[in-house]
Amino acid sequence: MFYIYICFVLYWANISHGANILALVAAVSYSHQIAFAPLWKELSLRGHNVTVLTTDPMNDTKLTNLTELDMKWAYNVRKNSTYLIESKVFMWNYHQTVFGAMYRICDFVLSSDIGMNLRRNEYKADLVLVEYLCPEFLAFAELYNCPKILIASMSVPSIYSDLIGDSTHSVLHPEFITAFHGKLSFRERVVSTLVNWYLYYVFNFDIFNKKQISLRRYFNSTSTIPELISDIDMMFLYVNPVIHGPKAIGPATITIGGYREDTSEEPIPSKMKKFLDEAVEGCIYVSLGTNVNSSELNQQLLKNIKDALGEIPYKVLWKFEEDVGDMPKNIETAKWMPQQKILNHPNVKLFVFQGGLQSIEESVHGEVPFVVIPFFADQYQNAKILEDKGLALVLDRTSLKKDDLKNAILKVMNDSKYRDRVKKLKQLILDSPMTGLEKAVWWTEYVIRNKGAKHLRNPVADIPFYQYYLLDIVAFLLGIIILSVTVTIIALTKLYKLTTICYLLKEKTQ
Structure with missing residues (x-):
């Protein structure tokens, strides 16, 4: 009885010392949200009071310490994602397009009841975590006089890294919006350098200036956006050096990507499971992620993909967002699929996708190789990385023909080297003392325990460019x-x- 009492006291002592954590993730993208959802869950289970601003709340009633500020309305701002598919949103105007949309969303949040309630003095936080797309939210940490962590579900623009001392190099580490990776040709080095210089101009004279308006309007802050970024205590990057390659970073930058455990209790639907179980010759899984809908592809591209999939001697499971009745007999479609569980099914032998980072992690864990059709953002560089590592074949969607996709699928399916290399990559990722989630939790609590982590600040951040x-x-x-x-x-x-x-x-x- 005494032992039970002691355990009870220790348990509630742990709860009572839980920190108040505010996480602000306003990205209108499911992939950005699920990258950090396990962290919010684990922190709440450890007794911390976690408040999360999110477009995709988990609504898990078991997590009594988790409060989710639902901003699903933001999907209406980006209801039509056709611009991502049809336009050439690539190196030169990607950031202006995305940060422009995020500026409007963040401004709406700050002017809403949610923003006003968070700015009231009675709200207290011991730590603020902010996604890099909304650096103006770092001002909440100034308001609460608490440490702040910047988080990103992918690589960040070079200017962010440079502001915190993780100096970048346009040849060694090209901007993630380029398709460059590894040893660059002279032409690629020239283009990468020009992109790097151009983005410094874009951020300093356009993006940051717009966000500065919100900073002054809602916080009356005298800080600048670059100063807020430079002053962070830590940054969590959802990348993995085994996949992206090693990079010189300071101790306050923590890489937490590579593997994400499937904690979903949602099973594979019975009809879908039966389809997979019967695919003894192998099944192809097709998905363009959550930001690009297959149903929104232009008719010619859609026809080429459909015809190619219909001519291969394998069953195909395709995430398709609309009801369709004219698919070939070997293709099964659904508006939503439990992707991680599907990729772990033993009969799934190939993943045809757009190059999203979280999808890469899930497919590597399932030991499934790739055929990649990139569309925008980091997908081009991710595709190049997979190709350089011998895990995938990459196709250009702007010139994609039926036979291009058909031949690529057959080549990867019939050459065991692709699957063997995925298995090796998985072994390297798992051969680590801590998982990404464990690192994120440990370092989050480290920052809370020490009321910041300025002592880990990379000294490069304080050295002038010329020095x-x-x-x-x-x-x-x-x-x-x-x-x-x-x-x-x-x-x-x-x-x-x-x-x-x-x-x-x-x-x-x-």
């Missing part, structure tokens, strides 16, 4: 060399003239 690249030292040494050479030339010139005069005087006296 980091040794421009002042180079200029100094170059100045000495120029001065020395100049003095030497002048001295030699004068010596020559003096010698000449002496010689002439000598000749004259003779």
Whole structure:
């Protein structure tokens, strides 16, 4: 009885010391939300009081310490995603398009009852986590006088990394919106550098300026957006060096990607499971993610994909957002599918997808290789990474023909090297002392325990550009060399003239 009492006291002592955590994830994208949903769940189960602003609430009644501020309405702002499919939203205007939409959404949040309630003095937080798309929300940490963590479900623009001291290099680490990876050609190095310089201009003179307006309007803050980003205590990046490659980062940048455990209790629907179980020759899973709908593809591209899938000797499971009645007999469609469970089914042998990062993780865990048709954002670079690692074949959607897709599917299906390389990548990802979730939880509580993590700040963040690249030292040494050479030339010139005069005087006296 005494033992039970002690356990009861310790349990409630742990609960009573739980921190108040505010997480602000306003991205209108399911993939951005599910990347961090396990973290909110685990923190709440550990006794912390977690309040999350999200477009996709879990609505799990078991999580009594989790409060979800539902902003599902934001999907209406981005109801039509055709611009992502039809337009050339790529290197030059992607960030302006996405951050422009997010500026409107974040401004609406701040002006709403949710924003006003969060800005009231009676709300107290011990830690604020903010998604990188809405850096103006970092001002809440200033308001509560608490530490702040920046989070991202993918790589972040180089300017974010540079502001916190994780210096980037346009050749070694091209912007994630480019299709460049690995050893770059001269042309790719030129383009990558120009993209990097251009995005610095875009962020400093467009994106950050717009967000500065919200910062002053709702917080009356004297800080600038770059100052808020530079002052964060930590950053969680949902990437993995095994997939993306190693990168020089400071101790305050934590990579937590690579593997996400399937904790969903939703089973594979019986009809779908029967379809998979009967696919003894192998099944192809097709999904373009949550930001690109198969039903919104242009008619020619859709026809080419459908015809290619209809001619392969395998069953196909295709996430298709509308009811269709003219699909080939080997294709089964559904508006929604439990993707991770499907990719773990032993009969699924290939994943045809758009290149989303979370989908990559789920497919690698299921040991399923890829055929990639990228559309926008980091999907081009992700596709190049998979191709370079020998895990996938990549197709260009703008010129995709039926036979291109058909031949790619047959090649990956019939060549065991693709599946073997996926298995090896999975082994490398799992060979780690901690999972991404465990790292995220540990470091979150570390920041709370120590009331910040400024002592882990990368000193590079505080070194001026010219000092980091040794421009002042180079200029100094170059100045000495120029001065020395100049003095030497002048001295030699004068010596020559003096010698000449002496010689002439000598000749004259003779």
